[in-house]
Amino acid sequence: MRRKNAFMLFLTAFIWGTAFVAQSVGMDYLGPFGFNGIRSLIGGVALLPCIYILGKINKNSNEKGDVKTLAAGGICCGLALFAASSMQQIGIQYTTAGKAGFITAFYIVLVPVFGIFLGKKTGWKIWLAVALALAGLYFLCITESFSVGRGDIYVFIGALLFTVHILVIDYFAPRTDGVKMSCIQFFVAGILSMFPMAAFETTTVEGIMRSWGPLLYAGVLSCGVAYTLQIIGQKNMNPTVASLILSLESCISVLAGWAILGEQLSVREGVGCILMFAAIVLAQIPEKQSKNRQTAAL
Numbered sequence: 001m002r003r004k005n006a007f008m009l010f011l012t013a014f015i016w017g018t019a020f021v022a023q024s025v026g027m028d029y030l031g032p033f034g035f036n037g038i039r040s041l042i043g044g045v046a047l048l049p050c051i052y053i054l055g056k057i058n059k060n061s062n063e064k065g066d067v068k069t070l071a072a073g074g075i076c077c078g079l080a081l082f083a084a085s086s087m088q089q090i091g092i093q094y095t096t097a098g099k100a101g102f103i104t105a106f107y108i109v110l111v112p113v114f115g116i117f118l119g120k121k122t123g124w125k126i127w128l129a130v131a132l133a134l135a136g137l138y139f140l141c142i143t144e145s146f147s148v149g150r151g152d153i154y155v156f157i158g159a160l161l162f163t164v165h166i167l168v169i170d171y172f173a174p175r176t177d178g179v180k181m182s183c184i185q186f187f188v189a190g191i192l193s194m195f196p197m198a199a200f201e202t203t204t205v206e207g208i209m210r211s212w213g214p215l216l217y218a219g220v221l222s223c224g225v226a227y228t229l230q231i232i233g234q235k236n237m238n239p240t241v242a243s244l245i246l247s248l249e250s251c252i253s254v255l256a257g258w259a260i261l262g263e264q265l266s267v268r269e270g271v272g273c274i275l276m277f278a279a280i281v282l283a284q285i286p287e288k289q290s291k292n293r294q295t296a297a298l
């Protein structure tokens with residue numbers, strides 16, 4: 001189960017990393033709220049047939065959780081997702097992509113820090129993996145002198161909100177149906193995005209038609225598939241380990257730019273990728289049980 005969950009989270013990171021290409025092209029014709037809103041609604045619609053099929057397959061199984069828990073989880077996840085993605089997208093307009101990637105990746109540190117206040121235990125291997133991941137992300141993302149500006153503050157707020165999103169999923173995922181909760185969160189995030197889109201952006205049918213490819217990729221795969229894999233993969237998974245695996249999105253985005261767009265991968269970025277993968281491997285090594293716990297198990 002641990003390996004299966006880790007693979008799901010890695011696949012999530014892969015889809016998100018490659019989706020940066022689609023998001024970059026789609027933003028040529030749509031504003032940040034318009035793009036996020038439409039792709040979220042597409043993601044929610046894409047999950048409806050999946051829910052129907054899974055319902056037929058598991059017709060005789062007991063329904064996990066109640067409707068109230070499902071609704072609460074979907075709404076809370078949707079609110080957190082809308083707020084986090086909005087802050088990140090706004091911040092990117094005022095800062096560089098490298099700084100935004102590094103600041104957003106602070107959720108790797110913030111998840112275990114927040115987890116301490118929620119009573120979650122984190123071993124020394126996880127903290128060492130966190131340190132390696134941060135070092136890797138620094139080499140991967142920071143290519144210019146670091147300074148704090150308005151955009152950096154927005155992106156940092158987004159990182160805080162992404163941390164909340166991960167912890168909210170960690171709370172609700174074991175208690176309810178993950179696919180249904182994912183569907184609800186996308187409709188919530190998509191509907192909420194429509195209000196600032198109507199107030200601050202000009203969205204045209206022509207712009208949507210020109211962005212249909214990126215919207216479908218970002219909606220069906222990045223939203224409908226990846227976020228659902230995240231919810232399912234995080235079940236009974238240490239949220240710190242989950243955030244480390246998901247942070248591979250940064251490495252994969254660099255590799256996708258090199259493979260698809262012909263962008264060059266520098267030695268510095270290569271070192272960052274190696275450190276990130278080392279952190280993931282370290283985080284997946286199980287802790288040795290103490291003698292007392294082994295004796296008790298016997």
